[in-house]
Amino acid sequence: MSHSISDIASALGAEAFGDTDLRITGVAEPADAGGDDLALAMKPDYAKGLGQGAARAAMLWEGADWQALGLEAAIVAPRPRMAMAGLTRMLDPGPGYGPGIHPTALIDDSAELAPDVAVGAYTIIGAGVRIGAGSIIGPQCHIGPGCELGQGALLHNGARIGPRVRIGDRVTLHPGAAIGMDGFSFVTPEENAVEKARASLGDAGETRAQSWVRIHSLGAVEIGDDVEIGCNTCIDAGTVRPTRIGSGTKIDNLCHVAHNCEVGRDCLFAAMVGIAGSTTIGNNVVFGGQVGVTDNTSVGDGVVAGGASVILSKVPAGRVILGYPATKMETHLEMYKALRRLPRVLADLAGGNKAVSKTPKSD
Secondary structure (H helix, E strand, C coil): CCEEHHHHHHHHCCEEEECCCCEECEEECHHHCCCCEEEECCCHHHHHHHHHCCCCEEEECCCCCCCCCCCCEEEECCCHHHHHHHHHHHHCCCCCCCCCECCCCEECCCCEECCCCEECCCCEECCCCEECCCCEECCCCEECCCCEECCCCEECCCCEECCCCEECCCCEECCCCEEEECCCCEECCCCCHHHHHHHHCCCCCCCCCCCCEECCCCCEEEECCCCEECCCCEEECECCCCEEECCCCEECCCCEECCCCEECCCCEECCCCEECCCCEECCCCEECCCCEECCCCEECCCCEECCCCEECCCECCCCEEECCCCEEHHHHHHHHHHHHHHHHHHHHHHHHHHHHHHCCCCC
16 A cells, blocks of 8 residues: 555644655655655754665655655655654554454353454453454453443453453453452451561561462453553453553553552553552653552552663652652662762772871870
């Protein structure tokens, strides 16, 4: 499939220059672009690669001199990366799952699927499941009994949904995502070392060996609209009330949201984020990769946590944090600078002590 420069610019709300009838079939980085590619040269530094490729057209930044760059056509957008989102959506051929219901799929007779729902090979859909119009369920997926999926759902191969999960419209689950499985919740017949240590902040006292007993998860999971959940990410079912993920939230691969958590709207979690149980995350929160959050705490709206931060206590709204334990980013950076100076300070101090010890005693 090919698109003209004018059609692309019109769809993106951008300006087109030069030979706007020129057609492209794909996108590429400037140095790798062929004659039928739209080169993505959205910053002056990227444009340096145009001479190494064969692109005739490019997406450029505002104010770029497309003719001086040797191009036949150009698209200029006020926010190029936002335009790139629309461009990649236009050119995405989709996952390639076929229409209709594959003959190897196992669908319970009581399940209700909209007429245009596609179901891939070896997928299992349980009793009482309801799936909305335009949804695509890839191969080897499993949807547990009593689940509801809204319109336009996309489940990639191998996604797993436990029982009684509620999912909104236009939700994407990537391969291996596991939603609504039992939470990691166990108890002992008598007070255990963990409980004692937590109450005393360190002293476990004398405890006897005990076996762990599971607390079963009855609360399932509720997911809003326009949520995306990455490969091998797990969202545990709540114990009594549901674990909740707000509309518009995007969660990367290899993340974990534990039982009873509540995640707000339009959050963004990078890979390997882990959120312990019964924690509340506000709206528009951003976590870099490997951020960890302790249980039974809260993170306010608009918080940004840098990669590998460990949140051990409540974070107020709007704060930018970093480190272990996570503190204000400027505080953490000052602490880090002081830590790097410490060997020199200690060496200077030791040298001063030696000098003092060698000073002759006065009569």
